[in-house]
Amino acid sequence: MNFSSKLLENAVAEFAKLPGVGQKTALRLVLHLLNQDKQDVERFSTAVTKLRNEIQFCRVCHNISDQPVCEICSSHRRDHSLICVVEDTRDVMAIENTNQFNGVYHVLGGLISPMDGVGPSDLQVDTLVERLKPTDTNEVKEVVFALSATMEGDTTLFYLHKKLKNFNITITTIARGIAFGGELEYVDEITLGRSIATRVPYENSLSK
Amino acid sequence: MNFSSKLLENAVAEFAKLPGVGQKTALRLVLHLLNQDKQDVERFSTAVTKLRNEIQFCRVCHNISDQPVCEICSSHRRDHSLICVVEDTRDVMAIENTNQFNGVYHVLGGLISPMDGVGPSDLQVDTLVERLKPTDTNEVKEVVFALSATMEGDTTLFYLHKKLKNFNITITTIARGIAFGGELEYVDEITLGRSIATRVPYENSLSK
Structure with a gap:
């Protein structure tokens, strides 16, 4: 031009x-x-x-915040024994909008992606491990991984699972399957195959 | 959010x-x-x-410029007797990219749009009329209107035509018709109808 x-x-x-x-x-x-x-x-x-x-980042969960410790991490109404691990602040906002999660977060600040030169040391991995060590005041019972269902997400999940499996903590991931409103014939084979393999009792499938 | x-x-x-x-x-x-x-x-x-x-605007054509008079208006290799009237600087850039126009420009700074509260007084109309008045050094022979084929474009064209018709100047508009690469069956009726009515000899239709 x-x-x-x-x-x-x-x-x-x-x-x-x-x-x-x-x-x-x-x-x-x-x-x-x-x-x-x-x-x-x-x-x-x-x-x-x-x-x-x-801009500041919460000292505990590394989410974007105006205070040294963000509102979610400093709230007493949140379940601090349940930590949801996400890629970035957009995921926190998306999950908060569902009103289905009452735990706290841990923002990795990215996903492992060798193609883009992002390794585990570029992410908030060590601080996550630190948070999971049991102390007198706080014991984490469950870590939920809410990462994208992409190659990078899966790689990160695999790496973190290896890091965390020796802790006495339940490790879960968000459910994969057919989206609400999704038409069966347009769903890809992998998703459809996995959703049959991991089928759930009808009562559990009803959204609350 | x-x-x-x-x-x-x-x-x-x-x-x-x-x-x-x-x-x-x-x-x-x-x-x-x-x-x-x-x-x-x-x-x-x-x-x-x-x-x-x-930012500055050229004193002559009102296009965005770093100098008081823009490069096109101060160029001696341009045909100053041919003025192309356009809506904004994007149109100047688009026409310059074609390498088919050697005249100078006049940037209106918008189109007449009563819905948006834009009247003739908001546009560079008076300065256009001023430019068309014959002087010893400069005489404009032709004004080409290159305005969008929308309601606003047509309204502006109609208004300006009335303003300029008493000058001894050829008034033209850019050709309307089917775009190069356009398929006939997808062209709207008005364009197709007009392009039949204003058909041109085959030799003239060849792009140079």
Whole structure:
């Protein structure tokens, strides 16, 4: 693209670095911002810089937080003996939205992915192991893995399972199967095969 | 969505104001930025603020420019007697990419749209009329309208045509018809009907 202005070109180049944003979309977004009031644009860029510079991560679960210890980890109404291990903060938000989970979380900050150069040392693995060691005040009874059903998710699950199996803790994963509303004929073979193999009594399958 | 951090919520809210960006996409973009180096994020927001605060518009054609008069308007190799009227800077870029136009531009900065509260006074109409007045040094011979084939585009075209018809200037619009590579059976009736009515000799239809 030939830009009539260097400033415009720079801004478009920065937006085009965002995931899923190409040159044309970037240009559309930049021209939209150009049409806004100066204060609005200022507020936009301040929000971004402030987020990056002042963001904190919960000392316990490593989720994004405004306090040193996040609301979930400091809540007394949460079951601290049940830890759900997730990839990132989006998964915490998704699970919180279901209102089906009353335990606490542990955010790994990614998944093991040799292709992208992400190994176990890049993730919050050691702190998870530390959390599982029984102390006087706290004993973890169950760890639920809620990781994506991808190669990276499975690799991470396999690695963590090996790390944790010597602890006296129940290790579970979220159920895999056919999604609610899913039509049988469109489901892939692996999911369908596994969902037959791991069939559950009818009473258990009813959503509460 | 329940955010675990106010900073995160703010940044997502700002991104979600962009056209075509919903809450989920905004969150994905913000989390991507959060994973980048501080300098990279700083560069991103500086590019945006700088663009908004320092941008200039060409005094002649009102296109985005770094100089008071843009490169196209100050070029001697351009045909200044031929003006192409477009909606915004994206259209200038699209036409420049075709390498088929050697005239100069006039950027209206929008289209007449009563629904959005945009009237002729919000657009660069008066400056266009001013440019068309013959002077000793410059005489415009033709104005080409390259506006979108939408209700707003047609309204603007109708209004401008009325304004300009008393000048001794040829007024043209870009050709409407079936796009190259377009299949006849999928073309809408209006386009197909008009393209039959305004058929052209075969020799003229060959692209150069």
